Amino acid sequence: MTPEFDAVIVGAGFGGMGAAIALQEMGYSRLSILDREDDLGGTWHVNHYPGLAVDIASVTYSYSFAPNPNWTRLFAPGAELKRYAEHIADTYDLRHAMRFGVLVERAEWDDDAQFWRVTTADGEEITGRFLVTATGFLSQPHTPDFPGIDSFTGAVLHTTRWDDAHDVSGERVAVIGTGATAVQLIPEIAERAEALTVFQRTPIWVVPKIDFPIPPVVRRLFARVPATQKAARKVNDALLEALMIVGVLHFRQAKPMNKAAALLAKAHLRLSVRDRATRRALTPDYDFGCKRPTFSNKYFRAFNRRNTRLETSPIERFDADGIVTVDGRHTPIDTLVLATGFNLWDVNFPALQIIGREGRDLGAFWRDNRFQAYEGITVPRFPNLLSLNSPYSYSGLSYFTTIESQMGHMRRLLGELQRRDAVSFEVTEEANDAFLTEVTERLGDSVFYRGQCSTARSYYFNQHGEAALLRPTSTTASFRAASTFPLSDYEFRTPATV
Template sequence: MTDVRPDHEAVIVGAGFGGMGAAIEMKRQGVTDIAILEREDDLGGTWHVNHYPGLAVDIASVTYSYSFEPNPDWSRLFAPGTELKAYAEHVADKYDLRRHMEFGVVVAGADWDDDAGVWTVRTEDGRAITARYLLTATGFLSQPYTPDFPGIDSFEGEIIHTTAWRDGYDFHGKRAAVIGTGATAVQLIPEIARTATHLTVFQRTPIWVVPKIDFPIPAPVRRLFGAVPLTQKAARAVNTSLLEALMVFGVLHYRQAKPGNQLAALLSKAHLRTQVRDAGTRRRLTPSYDFGCKRPTFSNHYFRVFNRPDVDLQTSSIVRVEPDGIVVDDGTKVEIDTLVLATGFNLWDVNFPAFAITGRNGRDLGKWWREGRFQAYEGITVPHFPNFLTLNSPYSYSGLSYFTTIEGQMRHMARLFGEMRRRGSDRFEVTEQANERFLDRATERLGDSVFYAGDCSGSRSYYFNQHGEATLLRPQSTLSTLREMDSFPLEDYTYA
């Protein structure tokens, strides 16, 4: 191996919460020469890109945050997006991350040089940046999906994708349409309905919605959180336990705890029944798949929108877009002025990985995943890819809060880099045998989940990849995941 001095010890792609968590841990492990490359013009990931009306977390903020960096000043139980953006800025400042960040950099690809023992990261502006370690933190929901409806280019009105929201856009006097009824749409639709002259919601697949127990956090409680951090830690533990019960018993252990899953579905149906007057509308808003096949969401306002005379729910398939409206398969034409695309993200075709990555012996990661099986050891490393950590990868998402995933991966990094320090090495690679054992365990555990033991046939869920496998979630409890990240066999890696 040739002794090559790289431009940086580590390159991290992505300056959202995942990338910042990775940078914090790398610095804790003594890797301080870090470059964080971000394609957007500021940090924060999804909380910078998304700023549509109604944006808020769908996990209570005491849980949707780093456990080692609590924020006692959340204004509500479910904080608005602006507060998450401010929290990201606070973390970057406190942990001195900004000086490592470069914005407006689009990474085109990365290649491993086995002789030199370095990664070469290529950017779209023509640069080649070398690093000993490569970490991808490009997010699970970072590649927006724009449907290619026939005639969409002919539409003469406004088209707005939720990830490219036009701040201050005025829906007064507009006939609006929203395509999509996922978590983003559930937050956005009530906001548009307040001002639009008429709103048509195009629904392909209904979503399970449960009541949102949200309220302002009183100032005395916020002061208590600040003065006695243990109280906020206790609140986090309670909320995390509730989410864990929902995930483990309602989704991952569906076969053993089917009544719990059915109870959650009954809660959602009862919520729908109390909020929507028309029986026909309720039927169209009721999912035909089991609870948990798609990520459910929380709202107290979404269902009520469909009681309004100026809101229509359209469940017929879209045939084409015309200059002044949308035609559906029964021949109906819905005339509109503004088209809002709440059509989500493309995970499995372009996001895993988000750019071309070539490892040892010329292995193309995206091609290997798509032609074989999506896989990553402990949801973070891949054989034939030395010194590579993929932070948004198959089987990596643990629990319902993304921060559970981030902190589990930080623990894995700490154990791995600690062993490298002990050995005096600067190169690691997971063995194929260890990767296969993890993949076999994950596959076996998923057999009890709602994805395979339940009925997900009508869900069109992004949990499933193009092979029909549900390879996004790690099929374990949060506690067992964190234990494994702290104690995986060190011999599962080779070191040099």
């Protein structure tokens, strides 16, 4: 029995495209890239709210093998990331393999046929030798079920479903959430709205954003002499490595660096916000790094505006024209903006039902046991599954570091599959257990376990209380592991053994 495709890839963002590029390099040309949205780009297609920009310097936030010399700012606006995604799809001839508006609901391994059967919401079945899940970390929006929200008669906007035609000028607006998305959005709304109330549950660490336009002469230099952009990338990588890897993952050994980052953020807050009570409310009571910090020069200053108010009293309920907090205060609003983040651990890992060998349900296995994936990409009893953006996969530098590390793992693994003329691969239980033990021990030195994170309400922590998202190694180490992991950690089935 021959499957329809070499691989079915779920997700047409940068992760899915990276996987497709790696598969093409290995000679797999029959690809099907499925996405529930109406175009490619993943989060950079879905998100287009005012103020959207990358929160990692542009010289780092791209594939290292496909640098973009045309970023207009050090922190590129979201529209440029969308254009970069389109450029990648065209450069590597991926569009012909893409189908949009396709919601994948289920995938099941057929052990007799040795391929995956993928089922869409409309009942279509697609078969592929390999299954690649590339749905990203932040793909399942979280919308709290506030009492009475259905009775609210005003407009409701979620940051992942922004209505570009909606003008908040002259309106009374409420923003719920103060995460990285809200930090970008709130200053934009504050400039237009008649009144803005920001409902905060947990404050966020914010440090100054050193952002500026990249002069045309520099962009031309990057295009003509790529080594110059590569050098700029290395400098930025080193700074991020120090911040994330040392200050967060090696908190026990480098606690002073972590404290210095917190002091920088507090100084930024003090210099930006005039009102003392507002400053206190905006100051986190958890250690720097427990929750993803962000960069902004405008967020704190928005609270100096007469039309902007910070509300920290919990929401009790909605009524037809506003929000009532537990202290009895009623805030009338015309438009509600939900910047309430994403649901990683309940519905995102994985974002579809995946049934492996012997009927094992991946989502149920993770939730009933521990979230785990060997080298952040494969799981025992799930042959020929490449689960990108899985537990313990995210590298501290950027999403692209994670993608490229996993692309390297794919090349090594599939190269061995081809050398053996095998039909399937599966990581062993022993290798998976050893990797889980190793990353668990390494995380023991991180801010997540050595710091004070109990009040952070961070998406880094799953329902088991484990910080099972970040890979606790340096970026160099993650790339080295992707190209040197023991091939004996996998079992390969040949046609003779099927």
